Amino acid sequence: MSSSVASSSLPLWRRAFTAVVQWVDSDYCPEGAEKLRAEPDRVDWVRVMPFVVLHLGCLGVIWVGASAFAVWAAVALYFVRMFAVTGIYHRYFSHKTYSTSRFGQFLLALWGGTTVQRGALWWAYHHRHHHLHSDDPEDAHSPHVHGFLWSHIGWITSRRNFPTDYSKIKDLAKFPELVWLNRFDLVVPIVFAASLFGLGELLAAFAPALGTNGWQLLVWGFFVSTTALFHGTACINSMAHLMGRRRFQTGDDSRNSFILALITLGEGWHNNHHRYQSSTRNGFYWWEIDPTYYGLKVLAWLGFIRGLKPVPQSVLNEGAHADHHASVAAAKKAALVHPEYSSLRKVVPTAAAFAVATATASAANLPKKADGPAIHRDVSAQLTPADDTPPNPPVI
Ligand SMILES: [Zn+2]
Ligand SMILES: [Zn+2]
Numbered sequence: 001m002s003s004s005v006a007s008s009s010l011p012l013w014r015r016a017f018t019a020v021v022q023w024v025d026s027d028y029c030p031e032g033a034e035k036l037r038a039e040p041d042r043v044d045w046v047r048v049m050p051f052v053v054l055h056l057g058c059l060g061v062i063w064v065g066a067s068a069f070a071v072w073a074a075v076a077l078y079f080v081r082m083f084a085v086t087g088i089y090h091r092y093f094s095h096k097t098y099s100t101s102r103f104g105q106f107l108l109a110l111w112g113g114t115t116v117q118r119g120a121l122w123w124a125y126h127h128r129h130h131h132l133h134s135d136d137p138e139d140a141h142s143p144h145v146h147g148f149l150w151s152h153i154g155w156i157t158s159r160r161n162f163p164t165d166y167s168k169i170k171d172l173a174k175f176p177e178l179v180w181l182n183r184f185d186l187v188v189p190i191v192f193a194a195s196l197f198g199l200g201e202l203l204a205a206f207a208p209a210l211g212t213n214g215w216q217l218l219v220w221g222f223f224v225s226t227t228a229l230f231h232g233t234a235c236i237n238s239m240a241h242l243m244g245r246r247r248f249q250t251g252d253d254s255r256n257s258f259i260l261a262l263i264t265l266g267e268g269w270h271n272n273h274h275r276y277q278s279s280t281r282n283g284f285y286w287w288e289i290d291p292t293y294y295g296l297k298v299l300a301w302l303g304f305i306r307g308l309k310p311v312p313q314s315v316l317n318e319g320a321h322a323d324h325h326a327s328v329a330a331a332k333k334a335a336l337v338h339p340e341y342s343s344l345r346k347v348v349p350t351a352a353a354f355a356v357a358t359a360t361a362s363a364a365n366l367p368k369k370a371d372g373p374a375i376h377r378d379v380s381a382q383l384t385p386a387d388d389t390p391p392n393p394p395v396i
Pocket of ligand 1: 130134236241254270274
């Protein structure tokens with residue numbers, strides 16, 4: 001707590017100045033990253049201004065209008081960069097589920113940088129921390145600990161979550177080019193945004209039939225697409241621990257969701273992933289759609305990446321076993337509520353009553369089958385001699 005007091009004692013202007021410098025140099029931290037991380041959660045409004053501007057930029061559609069080209073560009077850039085979030089930031093930098101060359105790794109980091117989700121090392125550090133502390137108080141974005149809104153968007157605005165703890169990601173921090181991209185994490189997004197603007201201007205000049213221009217492509221391709229990309233990704237932090245089915249009884253509340261898998265190109269199989277993180281695929285079975293994995297397979301065929309890691313057969317068997325038990329439990333549950341099963345519950349004791357009645361009737365030389373109604377009366381009297389409850393009607 002003393003570190004919290006020390007940091008909080010910084011004058012407001014100094015904290016604001018620090019935050020502005022951090023827009024450019026995200027490793028600038030005069031208080032010391034350790035002290036900052038020890039602080040309680042608190043939104044740093046100056047530091048998050050670029051993030052606010054990203055959202056406000058979407059309002060630009062009011063002035064720039066829309067064209068089919070710009071809208072489709074936004075959609076395409078959403079998925080191309082969602083692939084970067086899932087296939088690169090998550091499945092490569094965070095979990096190392098495949099390999100590539102050092103130059104290939106640098107290209108992956110550049111691609112990941114266009115997602116505007118800060119540097120690969122910051123992303124990987126926080127994600128590994130999530131797996132270590134899933135849904136316990138240390139988890140920075142657990143909806144069960146901090147609530148939905150904080151898990152979705154609040155946690156990235158907190159001062160204590162801005163620094164990257166390089167000591168926890170030494171396997172990545174040993175590459176200075178990655179550290180540089182992580183430290184100056186606005187460089188790639190600015191170049192990306194400027195490129196979109198330039199492309200739009202070129203199209204306006206050389207392909208006017210497309211009806212687009214630099215500002216329009218900037219607003220749709222960068223601001224709208226990136227904002228949607230952020231919220232699509234953030235759904236995994238928030239929704240994937242709330243919505244869906246739990247195949248594996250992991251020590252957290254991760255879940256599998258087909259809808260989230262569609263939005264995030266396969267990351268919706270989050271319970272699978274929490275069960276076994278080292279696999280390149282999150283959809284463990286063929287029916288669990290995982291476009292990120294399909295894309296990574298293509299990159300492997302092209303020779304750009306290699307060594308994709310499979311799901312162990314023991315884990316697949318465990319999942320199949322869990323699915324089997326889940327389906328049996330679901331059938332039993334349905335039997336308790338389904339009207340046909342309710343009738344069955346009446347049929348079974350009635351059939352038993354008939355069996356007993358038949359045996360008793362033959363022993364007592366009671367009327368034959370043709371005198372059925374008499375049998376029913378006798379049987380009911382024998383089965384429930386002291387019970388006023390009327391017998392179950394025969395259901396045949
Ligand atoms: Zn999770
Ligand atoms: Zn993960």
